Amino acid sequence: KNQVEQSPQSLIILEGKNCTLQCNYTVSPFSNLRWYKQDTGRGPVSLTIMTFSENTKSNGRYTATLDADTKQSSLHITASQLSDSASYICVVRREYALNFGKGTSLLVTP
Amino acid sequence: GAVVSQHPSRVICKSGTSVKIECRSLDFQATTMFWYRQFPKQSLMLMATSNEGSKATYEQGVEKDKFLINHASLTLSTLTVTSAHPEDSSFYICSASAGLAYEQFFGPGTRLTVL
Numbered sequence: 001k002n003q004v005e006q007s008p009q010s011l012i013i014l015e016g017k018n019c020t021l022q023c024n025y026t027v028s029p030f031s032n033l034r035w036y037k038q039d040t041g042r043g044p045v046s047l048t049i050m051t052f053s054e055n056t057k058s059n060g061r062y063t064a065t066l067d068a069d070t071k072q073s074s075l076h077i078t079a080s081q082l083s084d085s086a087s088y089i090c091v092v093r094r095e096y097a098l099n100f101g102k103g104t105s106l107l108v109t110p
Numbered sequence: 111g112a113v114v115s116q117h118p119s120r121v122i123c124k125s126g127t128s129v130k131i132e133c134r135s136l137d138f139q140a141t142t143m144f145w146y147r148q149f150p151k152q153s154l155m156l157m158a159t160s161n162e163g164s165k166a167t168y169e170q171g172v173e174k175d176k177f178l179i180n181h182a183s184l185t186l187s188t189l190t191v192t193s194a195h196p197e198d199s200s201f202y203i204c205s206a207s208a209g210l211a212y213e214q215f216f217g218p219g220t221r222l223t224v225l
Contacts, residue, residue: 043216
């Protein structure tokens with residue numbers, strides 16, 4: 001079954017701290033993996049996209065990693081800001097279908 | 111990235127009424143549009159896929175007579191929730207793409223509350 005599991009379910013960190021979110025998947029065949037940020041009451045916005053051959057990709061303070069052998073990805077957020085408070089969703093594409101994780105809810109506190 | 115809008119952003123209606131939600135791609139031609147539903151703390155669940163000028167393809171368990179989808183142009187798709195009930199209350203998100211193999215760009219979502 002094509003599944004995407006994210007951990008932790010929720011996370012609270014202090015402003016300025018770093019954090020890492022995890023994504024494990026069983027989706028096959030694999031096309032690409034995206035991390036999205038979804039603010040409360042808004043649609044998802046793409047942060048990074050990774051294909052099979054890519055190990056690391058950065059977008060500002062966001063750095064995503066991919067291990068296609070173990071089918072694991074992570075999203076590292078550096079020097080967190082209050083505006084980073086949101087849900088972060090891992091989405092794995094299999095041909096024409098998107099498989100969504102449930103997301104990690106991140107709260108950054110002052 | 112491309113811009114996708116939805117209207118309205120939130121709607122409250124009485125049980126038994128119908129509600130129409132619009133999804134527009136503002137700066138590209140969307141051959142394919144998708145409709146998702148998201149319940150609190152849950153992932154997005156695909157409801158249906160529509161190609162411009164064709165009938166929508168619905169996911170298993172989604173009632174096509176209840177959730178009417180029209181994709182009459184390359185920039186507009188509509189979702190009509192007919193005879194809405196409280197259990198239809200949810201966050202509805204559309205996405206648009208230049209085709210099935212292309213990136214999906216998501217709209218901001220519509221919060222539907224059925225009283």
